[in-house]
Amino acid sequence: MTKDPPGVFRHLELLESVLRRAGHDRVVVEPHKVQYGDFETVRRFAVSETSVVEWRGDRGTGALTGTEFESAADAERCIVADASGHLREARGLPVAHWLLDREEELPEGFALHPDSDGVVLRWVVSGAEHRARFGGALPTGSALLFSTVARVPIAVVESCALAADSRAAFAAAASSAAR
Numbered sequence: 001m002t003k004d005p006p007g008v009f010r011h012l013e014l015l016e017s018v019l020r021r022a023g024h025d026r027v028v029v030e031p032h033k034v035q036y037g038d039f040e041t042v043r044r045f046a047v048s049e050t051s052v053v054e055w056r057g058d059r060g061t062g063a064l065t066g067t068e069f070e071s072a073a074d075a076e077r078c079i080v081a082d083a084s085g086h087l088r089e090a091r092g093l094p095v096a097h098w099l100l101d102r103e104e105e106l107p108e109g110f111a112l113h114p115d116s117d118g119v120v121l122r123w124v125v126s127g128a129e130h131r132a133r134f135g136g137a138l139p140t141g142s143a144l145l146f147s148t149v150a151r152v153p154i155a156v157v158e159s160c161a162l163a164a165d166s167r168a169a170f171a172a173a174a175s176s177a178a179r
Contacts, residue, residue: 006052007072009034009045011154015079018158022086034079043082045075056136066118066135067142074132074150077157081149084161091162098166099148101141107174110147112140119143125151126178153177 008031009015016029024036035044042057052075054067069075081099089095106112110123118135121143130150134142148167149157151174163169 005049006047006070006075008032008047009072009076011076014154015076018080018083018087022083023090024083034075036079036083045069045079047072054136064135066139067133069132071130073154074130076154077149077152078132078146080154080157081146081161084158087158088161088166093162093164093166098161099145099170100167101144103140103144106144107147107151107171110150112143114140121147121150123147123150150174151177 009029012029012031015034016027019027019029019036024038026035026037026039026042028035032047033044035042037043037057040059042062044055044057045052046055051068051070052072054065056062056065069078085095085098088098100106103112107123110121113120113122115133118133118139121132121134123130132143132146134140134146136142148170152160152170153173156173160166160169160173
């Protein structure tokens with residue numbers, strides 16, 4: 001069985017807007033690449049034939065993190081959630097625990113599977129199985145944070161993030177999207 005290609009980034013205007021408002025001054029948003037950061041650090045998501053891979057750089061050097069999404073749409077949610085955290089902080093909202101961060105909080109229907117040097121997160125949306133692999137520092141924590149937004153429509157990720165009770169807002173948005 002062959003896996004479907006990951007697609008391309010489709011929400012280019014939304015991605016560029018949220019990244020710039022989050023304070024990133026080096027933003028590149030293209031159908032096959034999203035890159036953002038500043039003069040010191042860069043985070044890049046690039047679409048390959050089989051997945052979307054993350055690369056992080058610092059002061060001119062960098063490497064793949066081991067994080068990869070099977071779907072460009074899932075990578076977009078991750079990018080918007082990351083930027084929304086910066087917006088949340090800029091508005092003076094608490095940034096501790098605004099996303100799920102403990103294994104016992106993993107939403108129903110999600111499963112974590114450790115692999116060689118990371119963790120694989122699996123879940124289902126509208127009958128379709130999704131998979132993302134998280135590597136780098138604290139892969140389980142990264143997978144848990146992402147699980148908060150994995151079933152949330154990308155158009156409402158930022159508004160949920162800016163709610164006083166972001167966890168409840170994300171849960172309600174995921175529940176509404178499942179209907």
